[in-house]
Structure formats: C-alpha cells, structure tokens
Amino acid sequence: MMAEASDTLKNLSHSSSKEGEPSVEAQFVEESAGATSREHESRQSYLKGFRLSLCLFLTNIEIPIVTTALVSITNDLGAFDRASWVISAYLLGYVSVLIIFSKLSDVFGRKLTLLAVVLIFAIFSGACGASQTIEQLIVFRAFQGVGGAGTNSLATVILIELVPSEKYAKYTSAVSLVYSLSLLLGPILGGAISQYATWRWIFLINVPSAVAAAVVLFLTIPNGFPYHGVPRHERPNGGHTLSRASLRRIDYIGTTLLLLSTLSIVAALEEAGLRFPWKSAYVITLLIIAGVGWTVFLLWERRVTLHAKVQEPVFPWRFVQSRVWVGMLLTVFFLGAPFFATNFQLPQRLQIVNGLSPTDAGVRVIPFTLAAPLGSVLAPIVCKVGKVPPIYLVIFAAVVQVIGFSLISTLPYSKTPIAAQYGYEIIAGFGCGINITLLILMTPFSVQARDKGAITQFRVMGGAIGLAIVTAVFNSLVRGQLGGQLSSAELNALLTSPATITTFPPDVQETIRVKFADGYALQAKVLAGLAAGQIPASLLMWQGKQIMV
Template structure:
C-alpha cells in the first residue's frame, strides 16, 4: 500500500511538472482552457517591470561605478595592489550563481528567488559601505556579486514570463536599454560621488533604492508565478520541497561543478601575470583544475540529460549538442570581454593618460556607453520588425566592434584627448550594444520551453565570465608592456592609483599599454565572427 501511494505521488508530481511546462506555452491559454491571461496585466505588470528594472539597474551599476572610485577607495583603505579584486570579486560572485538561480526559480517560483537575490544584494551593499579594510571590502563585494547575479538571472528569465512571444524581442530590448543605461551612468556617478562625498555612498546608495524594488517584487508578483494560473498548481515551499522529494529535481552535483569550474577559470586568469606569473604553480594548478572540472561537468550533464530521470540538468546537454545554442553562448562570452573591458579601461585611460578627474573621465566615456542602448534598439527593430536573420546582425555587430577597437588602438599619446576618440567610442559601443540583448532574446525561440530559464541565464553567465577572463588577459597584456618599460619611473603605491608623478615618458608608456588592450578587444570582437558563423543554416534563424 505504501509503495502504491509513493508511486501515485510520484506520478502526480511528474504530471504537474509536465502540465506546468506545457501551461507556459501561449497556445495552451486559449479560451476555455484558462480563466485569465497567463501574463500580468495593467498595474501589476508595470509594478513587476518597475521592480525588475530597478534591481537590474542597481546590480549592473555596481560594475562600472566602482571603476571610477578605485582611487578614492584605495586612498582611504590602502591596498592599491589589490584594487583589481574589487572588480573581479564582484564578477566572480556574479558569474558563479546565474544559472543556479535560474534553475531554482523553475522549482520554487520566480518570486521567492528574486526577493532572496535583492535582499542579499542590499545587505551585502550595506556591508561594503561599512568595510574598514580593503580585504573586508573584497569579501563583501563577492557576496554582493552573488545577489547581483541572482537579480540578473531572474530579470532576464522573467522576460518570457511577462509578455507573449511576439513581444519578447521588443520587451527584451527595453530591458537591455535599462541595463546599458546603468553602465552609462556608473562611471559618471562613481566620479561624482568620489569627488563630492565619501566613496562609501557608491555602495550605500543601493539601500534606499533597493528596498523599493524588493517591496515591488514581493507584493506585485503572484504566488507561484509564472505557473500561478495552472489548475491545482500550489506554490512550492521549502517544506513541500523536502517532504515530497522535490529536491530530487535539483542537480546538486552539476551546480557544484559549474560553480567550481567557473571560479577556478576566472580566478586563474585574473591572477596570471598579476600576483603570480603565468608559469607559476598557482596559476597552472587553477587552470588545470578548471579544465578537469569543465570536462567533468560536461560528462555529468550528458549523463543526467540522457538518463531522463527526475533530476533536471543545470546545464542541459542539448545546449552543447546544438550548434546554434553553442554559437550564441560563445558569442556572448566574447562580447562580455569587449564590453566589460571597454567600460573598465576607458575611464582609467582618461585619468592616467589624459590627466582628467574621475567625474570628467566618466563623462568622456559616455559616447561608448550611450551608443550601446542605441545599438540594442536597432537590433530589435531589424530582427523583430523587418525579420533580418540574426546571423547577419551578429556579423554587423562584430564588424563594428573590430573597426571601433582597432581605431582606438591607433590613438596617439598626447595629453589632449583627440576628438576622433569619441567617434571611435561610438562605433565600438554601438557594435557591442547590438549583441547585448540579442542572444538572450533569440534563446527562447531555439530551445524547449523547459530549458528557457536556464538558457537565458546561461547567456548572462557566460557573458560575465567572458568579461572576467578577457579583463584578466587585457590586464596581463598591459602589465607585460608597461612594467619593463617604466623601470625607475614606476612606483606602485599601496594607496594611490599609479605613480607619484606623471612625466611625459611615463604617460606615453601607459598610453601604449592601453592601446595594446584595445588590440586584445579587437581580437575578441573577431572571435565573435567565428561564433556567429555557427548559426548558419539553410533557413536562417529569425525572431
């Protein structure tokens, strides 16, 4: 009898899971099947969207806002030699959890996971604002990144939950514009805060802004969303998760392998030629461990997918089998490098080479960051309204990035900012913007409904991972050029950004170092051409 009950319970659980996935398909919401629309409407839709946009704005703002605040932070806390970790620790925390949050939201629902992510982000931001040492700040930044990664995962995933398929492209582009505006505002806000008040407000500003986002998410999202309209679909709770054996759906080994593989890879590249030489045992061990972990993850996910049991793979094998999906993920990885390194490097170049203030550096970076949302809007228009195949739009994006970053690599080392630099920034930024939202918008059209959340989360995860890896490569190229040539001129302080003085020779060396970083970005833009080529079909992908 007990065995029969257990079997019956398992069948009911499987049926509800199947019905839940099918219920998310638009064709299953015809009249007579459901009593109301599966998508939030009216004021509820706008409240959810507002909360989501605020959360995405704040969590993405934390990437560039700190870039122009590094001088003020290290002047106060010391530890300039560890300043790079203030960026990398956030990215490492961010990149390690995106897919995991997306998968957990499939089981527990979007609402509790989104609320958890925002709460984590706000609390960690308060801790960052109260940090008394550079090491404390680095640790708190990693926790802040975990909250930020969760917010990004849920924000991107909910694009397909809030509007029907015919509106995915336009809605996704609007969300990408919010994302791009946050990166536009970050350097300016960071510079203004550093010059006018304490750097701690770079982090503390998230508290009064993040709490309203949390309240909107908690009170506006229906319980059980996005399956709130499915009959007899009670929201999953932690108790039912344990009692009903729903935890068996979680791919714990896959999640752990994904987290460790990502962290060892990004940490290895970050430390290479920075704290440790490339040939050091530390770097070699990290990178070797990462390769082993990635291979193990792939084999494990293949096993889980082919077993077709209760466990739901955190990175479905179908993603690696599909040439189209693989092309989108690789393209997003390379874009992460060109975009994030551009946002990180350009303000530094203005301060060190052209001797501008932090605020001025943020303003002068605006052509790059402002062009990105324009590129995203253009991509949405040509792919959604005019049905231009996605592959051709990706080719255009890569070509503009190659051109823009190559031109930026040719700039002279003059004290004055050449006027053409702003035009070159626009070309590169517009090219990056085209691909910011496109892979995430395309993903739901080429994967099964049950893999949408993980697929869209994976796009964000690999983009951040690419940013962390390419940032470390570009930094290594910069140091390998500048350190031997600076010689007696070079003086790294534990508190100040760079050197005690700024003679012409030193400034010229820095300028050439930054130009070489632009060459690195042009190369990764070229790699996007190869990634986009994987999307080639007789009948091209359109949205």
Template sequence: MSDLPTFDPPEPPKEPPKTSEFEDRVPDGLLSGWRLRSVTLSISLTLFLVNIEVSIVATSLVAIVDDLEGFNRVGWVVTSYLVTYTSLMIIWAKFSNALGRKTSMFCAVFLFAAFSGGCGGAQSMNQLIISRAFQGVGAAGCISVGFTIAYEMVAIHDYPKYAAIMTSLSALGSLVGPLIGGALSENASWRWIFLINVPAALLVCLLVLLSIPNGFPYHKQDNVSGNHQRSSQLTSPKSLDVLGAFLLLTASMLLVTALLEAGVTFEWRSAPTIVLFIISGLLWIAFVLQEFRLSKVKHTATEPIFPWDFITNKAWMGTLLLSMLSGAPYIVTMIDIPQRFETMGVGAFGAGARLIPFNLLIALGAVAVNIVAGKSKIPPIVLLTFGVICQLVGVCLLSTLDSSTSIPNAIYGYQVLTGLGIGVMFGLCVVLPPAVTKTKDLALCGGAVVQFRILGAALGLAVASTVWNNYVSSQFEQLLSSYQSSLVMKTTSAVFLLPEPQKQRVIEVLVHSYSLRMKVLIGFTAAQVIGLGMLWKRPQITFPRNETELVEGMDMPGKSG
C-alpha cells in the same frame, strides 16, 4: 419503437486552433495590466542597480583604500564580487525551477540589498571583501532570475520590445556608474556607493511581492485545475543536481579567480596560478561527465544543471559564444578610455564623463536593434553581423590612438562605433534563447547568456592586462627605479610626480600600452565570426511580429541545433 426520438451523443468540444507550434512550448501565465508594468519596473530597476555596481566601485577604490588601509587587498574588492557574480547565474536559474520565480527573485534582491548595506558599514577590508562576495551572490540571482521572468511574462513577439527596455536600463547603469562613483568619492563618503542600493532594492522586494503571482508562470494552470499545488512544470527540490551545481560553482570560481588575479596578484607562471588552472580544469571535466551521465540516464529524477542537448545544439552554442566574446571589448574599453584621459591629467569624474558616448551607444544600440528585430523580418544573424562589423572597426580605430601629447576628438566617434556594435550584441543575445532552445530550459538559458558574457569579460580583461603589464614592466625597468615603477603601476596619478623628462617618456609608454591592449580586442571581436557561423541556417531564425506568425527556423522540442 422506431417512432421514439433518438439522441446523438454530443460531440466533444473542439480544441481552439493553434496559431503556431510555439504555443505548445510556453506556459499560459502571461502578465498584463498593472502586474506587467510593475514587474517590468522591478526587473529594470534591479538590472540598473546591479550594472551600476559593476562600474561605480572602480572610481572609488582610492577613497576606500585611504579609509580602510588595505591597499594590498584592494583588488579583491572588485574580484570577490565578480567571482560570485560570474559563477552563480546558471545555478540560480536552475534552482528557481524548484523554488519558484517569485521566491527566488525576492531572495536574490534581498541578499543584494542586505550585503550592500554590509559593504557600506564595513570597518575593515576583510569585512568589505566578504560583504562584496555575498553581494555578488545576490546580484547573480537578480540578473539570472530577472531575465527568466522577463521571458515568461510576455508573448514571444513582445520579446524585442521588453528586451530593449531592460538592456537600455542595464547600459544606463554602466553609463552613470563611473559618474556617480567619481562624484561621491570627491564630494562625499565612499560608503554611499553601496548604501544607495539599499532603499532601491527594498522597493524592488516590495514590488516583487505585490506584482508577481504565486506560482508564476504557471499560476493560471493551477487556478483552472482548482488546486494550488506546485505545477508539474516546476521541478522538485529533490531533483536538483547538487553535485553538478557544486562542480560548476567551484570550477567557475577557481577559473575566474585565476583569470582575474594572474599577472596582478600572482605571476602567470607561478605555482598558485598553475594550481588554480589545473584544479579548475579537472572540475570542469568532472562537471561535463556528470551532466553527460544525467542526460543519458533515462530513469533518474535528478535533472542536469546543463543538459547535454545544449552541447549538441549548434545555434545555442553560437549564441553563448557571441555573448562570451562580446564581453571582452565591453569591459576592456570601459577601463581603457578613462585610463587614457587620467594619464593626460583628467580627474576621475571627468574621465568617467568622457566614457558617456560608449555607454550611451550601448543603450541606444540595444534598444534600436530590438525595435528593428521586432518590427521587421530581418533575421537576427544579419543584425548580429552588423554588430560584429561595428565592433571590429571601432576597436581597430581605438588601437591606433598613439599620441602622448593629446587625445584626438575622433576617440568619441570610435566609442560610438564600438558601443553601437556591443549594444547590438547585448540586445539580441538576451532574446535569442527562446528562439533556439526549449521553453522548459529558459531559466537556465537566461542565466547562461549573462554568465558567459561576464566570463568572456574576465578572460578578455586577463589577456589584455597581461599584455599591458608585460610591456609596461619591461619599459619601466629602463626608465624608473623599482619604487617609482611600483607607484605608477598602482595609480596613474603618480606619473605627475615624476620630473618632466621622465614624465613625458612614461606617458608615451602608457599610451602605447593602451593601444596594445586594444589590439587584443581585435582577436576577440574577429572570433565572433565563428558564433555567427554556428547561427547560420536555412531558413534563418526570425522573430514573429504577431501571434499568428511562425518562428522560422526555430528548434522545436526533440530537435537539436
């Protein structure tokens, strides 16, 4: 018996060595080849369309009002879009966990296309406002789900490169929006500012259907296991926090409505404004309590919309704060620069063209900072500090422009500084979430970053507009009749209908009011230092340059901020 051969049991196969702890946190569903190029094109085109829509309408409002005869509701042409666009990003992101990325992206782009057509065919202001609201619903999903797919389609060391591509397309949309809007309003029908979205968005729908795999980003796991069931990484529709989604949506919509309309449609101290703020505040408290309850209850299938771990994650909260505060100088400067030039007699198209340095540097800044972050080991906090300094210097210089006879050429240099700083913030904030949160929450993070940015824009615009309105109203009482004052407050072109002595004095008031509005941004920009402090840690957060490098300072599962 001793001569019989013996066989040792085969050793179990060894697992391939891990290149980093981050590997455990990402789905094995990275894209390559034609799929990667096609998905990148579809997301970039979507970001371009959504961002162009934010700015293109502003230069066409006069033509819209002249055609549809609804001047008393013109503010809602912009507001209805912003309210739904701002309020639904986090909800879209969370729902994409249950419905799947491909289905959610297709539905969002199709909604945007359908109601863009509805806006172009509107026969009344009410129809246009309703269509704009639903167009904003689709736009929110395009941004939120689009960024989520971008996080999941490439490895972490490629994030800066793809963020540079997508943020540059977003900024390009903001760059050409005023130009296209001004050109169409002067030379064609305003309806084309909406109708041009339809064929482009339908092309994106086709690209989404063809290029995004079914079950993405867990399609490879499903294929290996031999079944095509929903991955366990995706949540069941029954686990959705419907109550939390309702509270978040309602609270956000009421808050944004109050911020955008206070001082414009309603007085700040009026009953409608106070009621909106009170109800919104109560709903926010209820939302926080709901999320705390779901996060702390161990035996529940319902997943919170905004996990409580996010609140205790200092780095993630700092990222959201930076995103929110950088939204204010962006939107206020976008409005301020063209208004300055229109006050000096420049037409809508010419005023939009003079905004090119600002938007161009946002695009270049977003691209450059992601190239630097991807190719070097410079910690993001250093680059973000540079962005804050550029913003602060830029808005301080813009606030010094107080000449009522001409606008100095130095304004273009001030735009370059401000735009570069904002571009740095926009470019980095969209790639920071994977470095400071858990991968399973990326869908939520992508929507939250942009939603907070737009919320900050609404807050900054509300505060700046209130300062502007209060100063201008008090000065006009001494200079103009109530009829003249109402005309000038509605459109700056009415200034040139005034007799010469009055016209020059009114221009002086308007120019000084623009400087006051820019001074508001100094506070918003300086407050970004708080966000920088929340991101400070040792070792600092850095992005890996290749698959073998660790992400220094990254929060791993089970850790908070």
C-alpha cells in the same frame, strides 16, 4: 426619435440572432468586457514589468558605477594592482549562481526567491561600503554579485513569463532602455560620488533602494506566481513548492565545478606577471586546476544529461549537440570580454594617462555607454520592422566591434583625450550593444525555456575571463617597461596607488603615463582579437531557414 432608433436597434439585434445565440448587443457587451479585461491585464503587466525593471537597474548599474570610481577606491585602500578583482569578484559571484537561482525559484517560488536575492544584494552592498581593506571589499563584492545575479536572473524570468513570445521584441527593447540608463548614468554617478563625497556611498546607496524595491515586490507580486491563477491541486507538486524531489533537481556538483574552474583561470591570469611570475608554481597549478576542472565539468554534465532522471544539469549536453546553440554561446562569450573590459579600462585610462577627475572621466565614457544601449534598442526594431534575420546583424556587429577596438588601440599618448577617441568609442559601443540584445532576443526561438539563462551566464563568464586576460597583459607590459626605470619600491608603490605619479619628477611622470598608455593600447588590441572571435562563432549559427523575430 432617439427612443425609436434605440428600439429599432434592439429589434434588429434580436431578430438577427438565432435561437440559443447571444444577441448583437450581448456580443458587443461581452467583447467590450473582454477588451477592458485585456487592457487591464496589459496595464498590470506593464506595471509589474516596470517594478522588475527597477531591480534590473540596480544590479546592472553596479558594473559601470564602480569602474569609474575604481581609481579612487584603490587609492584609498592602497591596492590599484588588485583593482580588476573588484569587478571580477562581482562577475564570478554572478557566474556561480545565475542558473541556480532560476531553478531554486522553481523550488521555493518566484516571489520568495526574488525577495531573498534582493535582500542579499542590499546586505552585501552595505558590507562593501563598510569595507576597510581590499580583501574585505573583494569578498563582499562576490556575495553582492550573488545577490545581483539572482535578482537579474529572476527578474528576467518573470518578465518573460509575463508576456507572450510575439511580444518579446517589444519587451526586450523596453528592458534595453533600462539597461541603457544604467550604462549611461553609472559612470557619471560613480565619478561624481567618488570625487565630491566618498566612494563608499556608491555601495551604501543601494541599501535603501534595494529594500524599497523588495517592499514593492512583496506587495505587488501575487503569491504562487506564475501559478497564482491555477487551482492549487493543478500546480506543480500540488502547490507545495518545497520537496525533496525538487531539491534533487539542482546540479550542485556541476555548479561547484563551474565556479572552481572559472575562478582558477581568473585567479591565475589576474596574478600572473603581478604578484607571481608566469612560470611560478602558483600560476601553473591554477591553470592545471582550471584545465582539469573544465574537463571534469563537461564529463559530469554529459553524465547528468544522459543518465540523471531528476537532476537538471547546469550545462546540458544538448548544448553541445546543437551547432546553432554552440555558436550562440561562443558568440556571447566573446562578446562579454570586450564589453566588460572596456567599461573597466576606459575610465582608468582617462584618469591615469590623461589626468582627468573621476567626474570628467565618467562624462567622457558616455560615447561608449550611450552607443551600446542605442545599438541594443535599434537592433530589435530593425529586425522586426525590416524583417531582417538577426544573424545578419550579429555578424555585422562583430565586424563593427573589431573596427572600433582596433581604432582605440591606435590612440597615441596625449595629455588630453583626442577628439577621435569619442568616435572610436561610439563604433565599439554600438557593435557591442547590437549583439547584447540580439543574442538574448534569439534565445527563446533557439532553446527550451529552462535554458534561457545560459546566454547571460556565458556573457558574464566571458567578461570575467576576458578582464583577467587584459589585466595580465597590462601588468606584464607595464612592469616589464617600467622595471628598469624605477626601483622595486617605487614600482610597487606606483602600481598600488597611481596617485603617487605626482611624486615623481615631471620627466618621469611623462614616461610613466606613456607606458600606461601603451598598456591600455595593448589591451584594446586584445579586445579586438576577442571581438573577432564572434565572427566564426556566429557563422555556426547559420541555418537554411534563419531565425526571425
């Protein structure tokens, strides 16, 4: 019976096929083979995505893992007053090369460039761990940021090239999960390592991890990616990536002007009210350089965009000509400030004002670091499943941030954190997380593929400048309020190493902690104002037909 049924099926399949067409059986085999091939290709894409996500994890964890350990690091090096530079230097390194590396990968190839930046990250992580002075640490952190920026940029570009646009939402959620783990584990690991070992391991542990990641990438990423399946004569430049024409595409002058302008304004704000008065020649000169630099930068980018035949601008003038894209860049800029600054100031407040250990501080920051990735994961799902235009959630998230940071600014001084603080952290973090993911998710539907890196660059730039602003505000308030109660030597010693608080009489210790709490509350007010800047900026993104993902 089985044999007869088989023969009958074969006869039916042959009789139902027209001459010259494959039989039903042949079609079935062909479709099965195609399905198997697609399944294999999908598995390979997921595996490559997982390996690239490991690189993203290493670079993303560098901010939260260091912020919790900053008090320990600066106490050891005697430079708490320059603690923000340890974060700012990393962010500035990020800003300076984030876009450049994606263009360099067009010249030298994705694989070779990614391996190079991962190794740069490993080398300068080791240098950070070996630093003997705060100046050395700041310089090495900047170069570590260069490696981190390249790794983040290229891993993101390759992930985008691995999947079609209809799967962006799914992959964005997966990458958000990696980002979530880095935010969640970073403060805890940073606190635990600095408390039970030495803060140097925070950087040194990156060396074997990054080297292992480089080896895996070397073995798994095909040579010539993403053109590895294309005949060499059909690839760009005939398969020869390095050429004089390719190198001319890079906007070296624009990159230099961007870095100089950002560095000048960050340096002015970081040092104003601390080492130099606001009216000093140092601060005024840097602010003038920043203003002139930004002006020249914009004029240069306009010239390159309109007249250059080969060179690709860092900030294409088409950004200015698109209301939606201007709104997106401004929104992500105002998002970077509260997000990065909160990761910086919350652990400090918990350690200095509340007297918690680094580990305890890391644990109590979890509400913010968990709520942010939760918002990042849920937002694309709501947009995809509920058919909700992302712009609605972007505006909603900005309002939520304003509420959260405004509530944080009302926190009174107390020896132990009040329970309401954790709720405020959740509100602020959830709002930040929503917009971090949605603005990235909307990018492929708004701009050309070559412009995708601008979103991350502007968020990091906003973080660097925002961190400098809240640092200047904090320094001015604390110095002004404690200047009449402590001698100059005592105040300098306190701002150099907060551990010296315990050397003062109990009543003076109480006063110092109250003034520090006032400084952190003022910072939160500034962050609420910066978060509010996202609302009018996001309204610029409003369109007759909204972007759907």
